[in-house]
Amino acid sequence: MTGTDVRDEAENSGPGGYAAARLRLLDEGARSGPPRRAALAGLTDDWLAGLFDAVAAETGAGRPPRGVSLVAVGGYGRGELSPRSDLDLLLLHDGGDPGAIAALADRLWYPVWDLGLALDHSVRTPAEARRTAGDDLKVQLGLLDARHLAGDVTLTAQLRTTVLADWRNQAARRLPELRELCAERAARQGELRYLLEPDLKEARGGLRDATALRAVAASWLADAPREGLADARRRLLDVRDALHLTTGRATDRLALQEQDQVATALDLLDADALLRQVYEAARVISYASDVTWREVGRVLRSRAVRPRLRAMLGGGKQAADRSPLAEGVVEQDGEVVLARTARPERDPVLPLRAAAAAAQAGLPLSLHAVRRLAAAAGPLPTPWPAEAREQLVTLLGSGRPTVDVWEALEAEGLISRLLPDWERVRCRPQRNAVHVWTVDRHLIETAVRASALTRRVGRPDLLLVAALLHDIGKGWPGDHSLTGETIARDVAGRIGFDRADAAVLAGLVRHHLLLVETATRRDLDDPATVRAVADAVGTQSTLELLHALTEADALATGPAAWSSWRGSLVAELVRRVSAVLAGDVPDDSETAAAPTAEHERLAVEAWRTGGPVLALRPQPEAPLGEPSGEPERLGVELLIAVPDQPGVLPSVAGLLAVHRLTVRTAELRALELPDGVDDGTVLLLNWRVAAEYGSLPQAARLRADLVRALDGSLDIAGRLAERDAAYPRRRGVVAPPPRVTVAPAASRHATVIEVRAQDAPGLLFRIGRALEDAKVRVRSAHVSTLGANAVDAFYVTGPAGDPLPEEEAASVARRLEEALRA
Structure with a gap:
């Protein structure tokens, strides 16, 4: 059936025919995009016009009533009808019989409602419409797209002429209002091109901004760069159409769980290809907005409409200074x-x-x-x-x-x-809650952060170029650090660096994650850890560059990727690696770094009392309860000293989960008692915790519950199970399964088991309990939470204190992974 046949059927058979024709049109797989939107708008136009004429025939001897018209405004006025779009309608009248107008409106609106269509309607005279537009900018924007559907065409034409004239005459006042409206919306909704679940309409760079650019052009004061703009708008509308058909809802938010289906509906490879198309379109609209609003500001500041005309004609105003x-x-x-x-x-x-x-x-x-x-x-x-x-x-x-x-x-x-390799990372999404930018913007943000660190390095040029290239491998399959190393070496040669500098740049890209991953996931007191980093880095100058690049990269990633705690760990690692590169090679027999006086005090008190000792305090860089910033996000420092005994890690981790404390970072290590105190070992746990909601519990209560957890009188597992049953997890994207691996040759004194999993209440308790069940001893633990991801490393030994044999280590890792998947 052709589009004309569908429209004829709808027009001739009333609401039921329109509904059937509409459904058939939306089911046509071969027709999509602008043709379907135009067909849907035309189908709806014909139905509403027929409905209007039918009502008029009943009340006006078969002739359309004079002084009344039906007008499409807003998105419907533009002919941009998506499958679940609202119908924006205005019944325009010249102030005739109020009763007759009200009856006509009812006869028009109720059939629309009866079909379950969303309707945004109003009934106004031209004067009322003009007055409302003057008071409400959104109404005026909708009227700029007014389109006649039925009735008195002269009335509609007069309204369009008047509204456009008002808009142009009031542009100096209304355009700043429109710009402020766009800025407020952007602050609420964010940048469409960087969001993993973007709102296609409201976010900056979305359909609302595209409409705002049309309004600016209608003012005759400025115009948007037109190249690519229409295509960007079309792509966003196509995605919205597919989203409506996929979900069956009038939604503009492209949720994660729906992206694969929407991509399939648009014949795209996958959800990442879909997001790249969305981001590309948003980038075009955002850039056009920036250029347009800058031009609007320039014109308004100079009050240059008439002076510019005089200057063009050779009078009055001189050319701007250059x-x-x-x-x-x-x-x-x-x-x-x-x-x-x-x-x-x-x-x-x-x-x-x-x-x-x-x-x-x-x-x-x-x-x-x-x-x-x-x-x-x-x-x-x-x-x-x-x-x-x-x-x-x-x-x-x-x-x-x-x-x-x-x-x-x-x-x-x-x-x-x-930089031809840039094409592969342009607008590339990063499906990781830690990252707030796409790959390309992250690279530029890293360069911006690195620019503030150039005084710390001897070769700022290498630092800045490494910042630009460190994630360039993400446009290719495989390990982006390895791929990026090859690309960086090629780019460095192409832009004129000599071989030695190109090798340094390639190494920086290859190892840009080395310092932060080692500092947060490895035991810095283990000489093997420091030696491995020193061997990879090679020189003091490269270490200096890598330290600055690490900080710039983390700061540009997002607030969850960097903190004073991570910074201090990286700095300590750099200090130790620098000593090795200078020739100060640590001996395997050297002991761990000396504990602080506070650590020794807690350890001695725990040994003498025979029970746990806790210290709960704000982080040293800010007072507890600071209203914003990193201290609030990272919570407080919790120090726990416990005489060495089985079950400490799962007991403490489970206790914190029961008290609804989120673990941001955690470290566990064995501490020998200072001289003058009885021989013994105390476990020292250093945590950063934050309350999920409400206030933190008192230290005395935590200690009392920890005593019960250690002696077995507090059923941690049962309490956590009750909590999970009472508060079922919300539906959402299924997280990837946990992965547990053994890090080869990471330490000569212990076996290092790495855990990567979705962060969840009780996760660390489950890990600790599984390691206890495996009869291994946790020598030290290094736990960090990055967004929704937990990245943990555990140094474990057998009962005699030796590293696990290879087969046993693999078995422990396999059993731990199975326990986390259960």
Whole structure:
């Protein structure tokens, strides 16, 4: 059946025919995208027009009533009907018989409601519509897209003319309101192109912003960059259509559990391919918004509508001043533009020189300049000339302004031309709650963070380029560090670094996770740990660079990836590795680092009392209860000293879970008593904990419950089981299964078992109990929580204190994994 047949059937057979024709249209797999939206809008137009005429025929001798019209506004006015979209309708009238108008409205609205369609309706005279639009910006935006459906076409045309005239006359007042409205929405909803569950309509870069750009263009005050904008809008609408059909709901939020189905409906490879398309579209709309609002601000600040016309005609106003910034680059009217003498076709370094000058000045690159550079600039030779490499380093080292300048270059394809490998990471999602950015934006954020650390290193150029490239391997299959090493070496040679520098850059990319993973998952008191890092790093200068890159990478990842605690662990590891590289090689017989006075006090008290001793206190960097920032997120420090005995780890971990304390980080180690005290060993546990909700329990209560847990009178497992039964887990994305492995050659004194799992209440208790059941002794533990992921390492030995044989270690790891999967 053709689209015309469907519409004829709907028009001739009333609401039932419309519903059947609508359902048939939505079920047509071959028709989707703009054709289906247009067909759905046309089908609905014909049905509503027929309904209007039928009602008019009953009340007006078969003729449409004069002075009344039915108007589509908002998304329906634009013809953007998704399967579950609202119908935005205005019944416009000239102020005639109120009773007749009300009866007509009822006869129109009730059939829509009877079909279960969402309806946003109003009944107004032109004067009322104009007055309401003046008071409510959202109403005015909807009326800008008014489209006649039925009735008195002259009435609709007059309203459209009046609304558009008002919009243009009031643009100087209303556009700042619209900009503020967009900014408030962005603050609430976030950036669409970085969200794992984005709202396609409300998030920044979504459909609302695309509509706002149409409104700006209608004001005649400024216009958005049009290249790619219509296609970006179409892609978001296509995704929303598929989302509506997949879920059967009028939703704009692309939830994780629905992304695979939506991707399949759009014939995309997988959910990541879907998100990349969404992010690409959002990037285009966001960039167009930035450029457009900057132009609106410039025009409004100068009050330049009439003066600009006079200047164009040769009168009055002089041209704006042009201040030189670099060869071929000047500042004009708050933007960076090309000098009149610039010849990008003869100067392949000009794009990087202009970008570096803009970032250094903290100014945006003008749209015209970027487009001219993209169209005319020739390719750089291989290897790059020294100036090009220096300009890239200058751009990367300019701090926060680098982000906007880089995005301007990327919007016109210049970045992929300079760095072809960038194409694989552009808009690539990272399905990890720890990461707040896509891969490409994370790389730029890392360079921004690294720019603040350049005074700490002898080769800031290598630090900044390593920051740009450290995750470049994520665009390829396999271990991104290994893949990235090869790419980084190739890129380094292409942009003009010599072989020695290229090797350093490749090594930094290869080992960019080495310090933080070792510091948080390995025993720093084990000489094998320090030696392994020293062997991988090789030189003091590389260690210096790697330390700065580690911090920049973590800070650019998100708030869960870095803390003063992690920073102190990494710094301590760096200090020890630096000593080894300087020739101070530790002997295997050396003991662990000396305990602090506080640790010794707690250990002695625990030994003398024969029971646990607790100290619950704020972190040293901030007072307890600080309203925001890292201290609140990481909670408080909990120190526990217990005479060495079986079951300490599961007892303490289970107790914290029972008290609804979230473990952010944890360490366990054996502590020999100081001289002058009886021989003995005390287990020292250093935790960072935070209350899931409410306030922290008193230390005395924790100690009393811990005594009961250790002597077996407190049934931790039973209490946790009751809690799980009472509070079933919410439905959501199924987490990947836990993975337990044995780290080869990680220590000469113990076997290192690594656990990676979804964080959950009682997880550490289950791990500790499984290790106890396996009859192994936990010599030390290093626990960290990154977003929803737990990444833990346990140094275990047999009963005699020796590392486990290879087969036994594998068996313990296998049994632990089975226990966590159960």
